[in-house]
Amino acid sequence: MNMTVLVKRSLFAIGFLFAAAQFVRLTKTNPPENVAHTIQVSTPVGSEVSRILERSCADCHSDRTAWPWYSSVAPASWLVISDVNEGREALNLSRWGLYGDGQKAKLLTKMCEEISNGKMPMPTYLVIHRHAQMSYTDIQTLCSWAQASSQDLASIASTEAKGKN
Ligand code: HEC
Numbered sequence: 001m002n003m004t005v006l007v008k009r010s011l012f013a014i015g016f017l018f019a020a021a022q023f024v025r026l027t028k029t030n031p032p033e034n035v036a037h038t039i040q041v042s043t044p045v046g047s048e049v050s051r052i053l054e055r056s057c058a059d060c061h062s063d064r065t066a067w068p069w070y071s072s073v074a075p076a077s078w079l080v081i082s083d084v085n086e087g088r089e090a091l092n093l094s095r096w097g098l099y100g101d102g103q104k105a106k107l108l109t110k111m112c113e114e115i116s117n118g119k120m121p122m123p124t125y126l127v128i129h130r131h132a133q134m135s136y137t138d139i140q141t142l143c144s145w146a147q148a149s150s151q152d153l154a155s156i157a158s159t160e161a162k163g164k165n
Contacts, residue, residue, distance in 0.1 A: 021074035026081040028071060031063045033094045038062075042097030043104070044152075049145045054094060054136040056121045056132040058089030063094040068128070083122065103151045112143040 035041055040050050059065050071080040091107055092113055099107065114120035116139060121132050134142075 011020075017158065018074075023079070024140050026076075026078055026085075028047075028065075028067055028081055029063075029064055030065055030067075033063045036094050038095035039093045039096035043149060052092050052138050052142055053132070056134060056138070057091075058093060059129070059132075060122070060125070061093050063088070063090045064091065083125075101157055105150040105153045108146040108153075112146045115142055127148060 015038050039053065040046055045053070054060075068080070070076040091111070096104070111120075115134055121129075121134070126133055
């Protein structure tokens, strides 16, 4: 087999696999959001923190994902859709109000941890979404809010415990 034939056959095979991949579809969803359950409504969040969460986290951690065009083209779509599904599973800012206080406190601590060690927002996401990059100030703002909020939760919990005695 000469080179030209080999190249042509390879390109044909790649094209065929790409076309076939389009039939394997994951479902992109944006479930309806109940505003009362959003983090902005159910927990005190300053406008600065809200802006950071919306800008850098909401695409994977809320029910209001701005789906990019490549989320419709396999195999990129498989990666994007599963990141969003797993992201929502781990932390959903649209359903924050439905978490118990213990879960909220745990997630607040994790949020600060994940952004401080550069794990969140996912580095692969930042390659394309440059505007979502966290500055040093953003990290400090989010971390001090997270710490204050989890202290609030702890003091509510201890007041409630005292009330019961
Ligand atoms: C491109 C999608 C994407 C973006 C953007 C993103 N995350 Fe995530 N996040 C994920 C995925 C996927 C997971 C679950 C898998 C994992 O833990 O790596 C996750 C997990 C988490 C967890 C739970 C970690 C654990 O161990 O339980 C926290 C907390 C978190 N992200 C915070 C954030 C914050 C805060 C931002 C914004 C500053 C952010 N993420 C932006 C995709 C994303």
